[in-house]
Amino acid sequence: MMAVHETQGEEEFADEPTEGGVDEVEARVGLAYTLKQVKRDSTARMGFYIIAFITAIAAFVSIDYYLLDYAMAKAIPFLHHPERDPEVINTLLPPVGMENGLGSGTWEHPLGTDHRGRDILTRLIYGTRIAMTVGFMATAIGLVGGTLVGAVSGYYGGWVDDVLQRITDTIYAIPFLVLVIAFMSAFGRDISYAMVGVGIASIPVFNRLIRSRVVSIREEEYIEAAKAAGVKDRNIILRHVIPNSFAPVLVQATLQVGVSILIVAGLSFLGFGAQPPTPSWGQMLAASRNYMLPAPTFSIWPGIAILVTVVAFNLLGDGLQDALDPRINN
Amino acid sequence: MSEEPLLKVENLKTQFFTEDGTVRAVDGISFEVYEGELVGLVGESGAGKSVAALSVMRLIDSPGVIVDGEVTFKGKTLVGYEETTGEPGEPPELVEREEMLTEEEMRTQIRGREIAIIFQDPMESLNPVFTVGSQLREFIELNRDLSGTEARAEAVQMLREVGIPEPEKRYEQYPHQFSGGMRQRVLIAMALACEPSLIIADEPTTALDVTVEGQILDLVEELQRKYDTAFVWVTHDMGVVAEICDRVNVMYLGEVIEQANVEELFYDTKHPYTEALLASMPRPDRTTGELNPIRGVMPEAINPPSGCRFHSRCPDAREVCRRVHPDLRAIENGDHDGDENGRVHRAACVKHDAFDVGYPESEPLENEATGGFEVGLTQEGSR
Numbered sequence: 001m002m003a004v005h006e007t008q009g010e011e012e013f014a015d016e017p018t019e020g021g022v023d024e025v026e027a028r029v030g031l032a033y034t035l036k037q038v039k040r041d042s043t044a045r046m047g048f049y050i051i052a053f054i055t056a057i058a059a060f061v062s063i064d065y066y067l068l069d070y071a072m073a074k075a076i077p078f079l080h081h082p083e084r085d086p087e088v089i090n091t092l093l094p095p096v097g098m099e100n101g102l103g104s105g106t107w108e109h110p111l112g113t114d115h116r117g118r119d120i121l122t123r124l125i126y127g128t129r130i131a132m133t134v135g136f137m138a139t140a141i142g143l144v145g146g147t148l149v150g151a152v153s154g155y156y157g158g159w160v161d162d163v164l165q166r167i168t169d170t171i172y173a174i175p176f177l178v179l180v181i182a183f184m185s186a187f188g189r190d191i192s193y194a195m196v197g198v199g200i201a202s203i204p205v206f207n208r209l210i211r212s213r214v215v216s217i218r219e220e221e222y223i224e225a226a227k228a229a230g231v232k233d234r235n236i237i238l239r240h241v242i243p244n245s246f247a248p249v250l251v252q253a254t255l256q257v258g259v260s261i262l263i264v265a266g267l268s269f270l271g272f273g274a275q276p277p278t279p280s281w282g283q284m285l286a287a288s289r290n291y292m293l294p295a296p297t298f299s300i301w302p303g304i305a306i307l308v309t310v311v312a313f314n315l316l317g318d319g320l321q322d323a324l325d326p327r328i329n330n
Numbered sequence: 331m332s333e334e335p336l337l338k339v340e341n342l343k344t345q346f347f348t349e350d351g352t353v354r355a356v357d358g359i360s361f362e363v364y365e366g367e368l369v370g371l372v373g374e375s376g377a378g379k380s381v382a383a384l385s386v387m388r389l390i391d392s393p394g395v396i397v398d399g400e401v402t403f404k405g406k407t408l409v410g411y412e413e414t415t416g417e418p419g420e421p422p423e424l425v426e427r428e429e430m431l432t433e434e435e436m437r438t439q440i441r442g443r444e445i446a447i448i449f450q451d452p453m454e455s456l457n458p459v460f461t462v463g464s465q466l467r468e469f470i471e472l473n474r475d476l477s478g479t480e481a482r483a484e485a486v487q488m489l490r491e492v493g494i495p496e497p498e499k500r501y502e503q504y505p506h507q508f509s510g511g512m513r514q515r516v517l518i519a520m521a522l523a524c525e526p527s528l529i530i531a532d533e534p535t536t537a538l539d540v541t542v543e544g545q546i547l548d549l550v551e552e553l554q555r556k557y558d559t560a561f562v563w564v565t566h567d568m569g570v571v572a573e574i575c576d577r578v579n580v581m582y583l584g585e586v587i588e589q590a591n592v593e594e595l596f597y598d599t600k601h602p603y604t605e606a607l608l609a610s611m612p613r614p615d616r617t618t619g620e621l622n623p624i625r626g627v628m629p630e631a632i633n634p635p636s637g638c639r640f641h642s643r644c645p646d647a648r649e650v651c652r653r654v655h656p657d658l659r660a661i662e663n664g665d666h667d668g669d670e671n672g673r674v675h676r677a678a679c680v681k682h683d684a685f686d687v688g689y690p691e692s693e694p695l696e697n698e699a700t701g702g703f704e705v706g707l708t709q710e711g712s713r
């Protein structure tokens with residue numbers, strides 16, 4: 001038998017692979033593969049590092065908030081209590097090295113203080129918790145909901161598809177912010193409702209994306225082949241349809257985290273969302289608006305924080321789009 | 331060889347109910363496949379070969395419906411209906427017979443395990459985001475009771491079996507790193523993985539170049555001997571048929587029009603369409619160089635011609651062919667009825683005595699083959 005096969009050596013291989021060790025990842029989807037690709041794309045890498053940095057801070061402050069009752073904030077020299085008003089109140093101080101009508105900046109409060117004399121740097125840092133939690137959770141809700149609805153809708157087609165898509169269209173027709181505000185008016189002004197509301201409002205985004213992928217993948221021959229091999233519908237969706245939608249969905253999800261952060265900041269600005277004294281960027285921005293003239297820097301900082309974060313997610317999203325493009329074989 | 335066929339298809343009809351009308355893609359075909367046999371299903375593109383293959387597996391999706399007929403495999407009823415009723419142009423009311431396998435049974439007992447299918451395009455039949463090895467392993471795990479590591483070892487062994495060099499390394503690679511021929515080998519490995527009794531191969535070598543095709547055909551013959559798997563080999567290429575098939579069903583416009591073992595089909599052809607197919611293929615044993623492509627185009631399956639469906643292109647067509655629709659009948663073979671296994675040579679053409687509908691007296695018919703549409707240009711065509 002071997003003799004037969006040796007004569008087949010002439011048969012050409014496509015491109016002789018450059019690597020192919022045993023540790024090669026099994027799939028061109030998933031975390032390991034994505035990280036590998038991200039490392040190769042400089043835009044994605046930059047976004048990734050910024051996000052990693054902010055996420056690390058958010059994780060740190062979340063631990064401090066939930067488990068340690070701000071013990072770390074008290075222990076670390078340059079931080080202050082993020083919520084409580086300080087004993088000595090110096091309101092609306094400018095950043096260090098600057099002066100305004102109310103005083104000059106000190107190293108005690110490197111970015112200045114807010115209208116109640118709280119340290120802006122501390123509140124910015126502790127504001128990452130709300131921003132990241134809301135960004136990720138809202139996106140996760142939209143992603144899971146949208147993926148399920150979209151996959152079922154696209155795979156089965158017919159009336160199932162019609163019903164689900166008409167519902168989606170209806171949700172989509174209502175402006176995002178109006179939808180979330182209506183949702184929060186009905187259930188409560190709390191930040192967790194903002195999260196769920198934004199999550200539900202972003203279901204259509206993922207639903208449509210997944211559905212369009214599924215509709216085209218459904219016609220692929222490997223789906224027919226899987227069916228012919230006796231694979232269950234559920235497994236076909238899980239093993240073939242969803243992984244093949246992984247790249248565009250990941251890109252969309254990344255962008256959507258940025259969008260969610262922006263939306264929730266907007267909501268907080270309007271008074272829906274994180275309630276004082278919880279530090280959140282949107283609410284800092286809202287508070288600062290009354291002090292634009294005496295202390296313009298107060299509003300600049302949360303603005304910068306939101307900007308940097310949202311841009312980082314956009315950078316990563318764009319970078320991923322290129323890095324995961326299946327048409328580019330690397 | 332055993333007497334009971336492994337697969338028996340009787341009067342199978344599959345139609346697509348489209349906006350333009352009912353496409354009679356498979357219109358009452360019957361054929362058998364015996365154990366360990368390589369049976370060809372041959373015909374021009376659009377003849378209904380793929381639909382027939384998918385119908386056997388019950389993989390027809392809406393708007394297609396298997397509207398009638400019976401498919402039995404190893405005593406199990408894959409397709410079988412009580413009487414069917416319905417308006418023409420509408421999908422009929424189908425009442426499945428009790429013994430007909432449920433969708434669940436098809437999935438767990440037949441597909442992949444007993445009957446495997448290999449599709450035409452090896453570039454498209456593998457999921458691009460997973461390694462070849464993981465797909466093969468998944469398939470083995472799905473269908474056989476093996477642990478992950480055993481399944482992996484088995485998958486590597488299968489890759490070796492189908493002649494993929496360095497199977498360990500190849501296991502880790504993605505489909506795009508394989509050439510067409512290599513991918514088709516992977517698909518063959520997948521099909522063989524559960525040692526099914528029947529493999530349906532739908533033009534598996536059509537997308538490959540001739541050298542690679544030859545190698546794949548060699549491999550299939552070798553594996554077929556080794557595993558004694560029966561094959562239904564779908565192709566439009568008579569050369570492939572000649573190379574590997576034991577018996578052949580020739581399809582035209584949804585019907586099987588000739589059925590014979592491969593020698594008789596080639597050397598004692600009974601149907602003008604088969605003759606035309608043979609004439610259109612290069613043959614080393616016939617030195618007279620010219621190739622004769624079949625004249626005209628196959629009509630639409632939505633509105634098949636009356637009488638013999640080939641009458642619009644048949645060089646032997648006569649008036650009677652337009653009226654009488656010939657069924658597939660045994661044609662006497664002079665010295666014997668059927669081959670050594672008792673399988674008869676059948677054809678659906680009224681020019682044979684078995685039909686006796688007045689072909690000899692009938693007027694010749696002018697058509698695309700006899701030059702009727704090009705009168706004045708090619709006079710020598712009309713007799």
Ligand SMILES: Nc1ncnc2c1ncn2[C@@H]1O[C@H](COP(=O)(O)OP(=O)(O)O)[C@@H](O)[C@H]1O
Nearest residue numbers: 346353355374375376377378379380381382631
């Ligand atoms: N999904 C479908 N919808 C409508 N018509 C179809 C569909 N699939 C196949 N057909 C029709 O069925 C006939 C047979 O097709 P097919 O079996 O693919 O031919 P072959 O495999 O012999 O080339 C063709 O006329 C084709 O147009």
Ligand code: SF4
Nearest residue numbers: 638641644651679680
């Ligand atoms: S029945 Fe008539 S038209 Fe049909 S193949 Fe025979 S001779 Fe030709």
Ligand SMILES: [Mg+2]
Nearest residue numbers: 379380381533
């Ligand atoms: Mg086909």
